[in-house]
Amino acid sequence: MAIIETDAVLHEAHRDNHTHRDVNGGWLRPAVFGAMDGLVSNLALMTGVAGGAVSQQTIVITGLAGLAAGAFSMAAGEYTSVASQRELVEAELAVERRELRKHPKDEMAELAALYEARGVDAPLAGEVARQLSRDPEQALEIHAR
Incomplete structure (x- = not known):
């Protein structure tokens, strides 16, 4: 007995198991930087x-x-950095x-x-620009990328 898989079935299976990682920084970069900074500076302090x-x-x-x-220094620095970035993006x-x-x-032409x-x-x-510009929030999202 042969199993026939249509494109729709394959697409559905692909969609259900298909995920992407957030590679835009997120939490990993500051966590690694903080851990390395903390280890090196603390080791140097204790050695001294x-x-x-x-x-x-x-x-x-x-x-x-x-x-x-x-830890306090890294937390305060990260908070300040994220808050500054958020304020800049909002502006x-x-x-x-x-x-x-x-x-x-002009914005539609852009x-x-x-x-x-x-x-x-x-x-x-x-x-595409005309259709997206019907909804100002949709157009804003595209312009903001």
Whole structure:
């Protein structure tokens, strides 16, 4: 007995098992950077203190204090960085939203040019831009990329 799989069945199976990882940074990069920074700086701190011929207890306490200070510093830095990036993105979106409202034809032409730059034929790019521009939030999302 033969099993016949149609394109629709294959597409459905592919869609159900198909995922992509977020490779735009996310949490991994700062986590690796923070771990490496914390290990290297804490090791250097403890080595320096140990060179002063102090007790093991002092070295351990120094290491724990360095660990706590480093963790707080990294958390504060990451928070500030993310907040600054979010504020910048929100400001840029406000500018683009205003431009879409004030100059819709120019923004539609810009949108068509974006698609043409990606290899879409000019007439089709213009039609896509017209259709997307019907919904200002959809057009904003495309412009913001």
